[in-house]
Amino acid sequence: GDLMVKERKNFQRIYDLTERVLPSWVDTSTPDMGDVGRFLIHRALNAHGLARAKEIRDHIHLAEKNTIEAVLRDMVETEEVLSVKMENTDNMEYYLLPGTLEKTGARKKTNMRLELLSPFDNLVIQRDRLKRIFDFDYQLECYVPSKKRKYGYFMLPVLWGNEFVAKLDPKAKRASNLLLVKKLLFEPGFKDYDAILSPLSILLRQYALFNNLDGIKVEKTVPVFFKNMLQKSLR
Incomplete structure (x- = not known):
């Protein structure tokens, strides 16, 4: 075209002549x-x-x-x-x-970083691939009626090293300035609760800080006994 967007100021587009925006050396031919x-x-x-x-x-x-x-x-x-x-x-x-x-x-096999992933992360965005390779059943249910949800409103995959170990449903309670862990569901067969407690507590504190929240309240975990372990570790 004759004009291109040069920049934006206060969400307003600023146009200029194409020859002053697009360098002449840029190849604009259509690739095959x-x-x-x-x-x-x-x-x-x-x-x-x-x-x-x-x-x-x-x-x-x-x-x-x-x-x-x-x-x-x-x-x-x-x-x-x-x-x-x-x-x-x-x-x-x-x-x-x-x-x-x-x-x-x-890559070292000892890399045991704990991560909360976005529902749109490349690793999880293709749900069939995720299930086939990692045996991790996951879906984003914020658009699903509450009565039909299998897991929670905005479940986030929890990746520990090279394994998906849990799903976390967080919610920001702005009135009380708390990060609410509505649900933390560990995968069937997971047993390393003592080992994951410290890195998970650190991760949740970082996540709360990222969202400008001061405290963390754990509402539900599966298995049930982990709720008290986690809440105590977060104090």
Whole structure:
């Protein structure tokens, strides 16, 4: 176009002539579908680590199914992308970048960071993939009627090291300036409650501080006995 947005001030767009906004060296030609497919594949695999063809397509919907699959075949043939199969996934074919294997091999198994993830994090955004690879059943239910919710209004996945260990439903109580832990649901089979207590307490304090809240109240945990353990640790 003749004009482009140069900047914004107080939410107002400020326009200028295109030649004064867009440098002349920028390539504005339309890329062919092969280039688009290669770009989207790299974006998806950098975000997810490894993914099936459908999951690559679902990451950003800008190319047709046949385009992604054709470019994937070419990239596998030139070893720009690797094709692998995982155990316990019905022999499904996954794709990853060569550097991903190197990073995985170099990563220490002792990394036990505890994280609260957004429902829109790349690791969890594709729920079927999450269930298949991590055996973690998760959904965002803030748009689901309360009587039909399985877990809670705004459940956040809890990642400990390389395992999903719990779901947390937090709520900011602004009137009392408290972070309310409405529900903390540990995954079936989880047993390391003593080990997770300290890092979880630290994480919740950080989360409360991030949301400008002074205190934390634990309302419900599964298993029940962990509620008193956690509340005592947070004092």
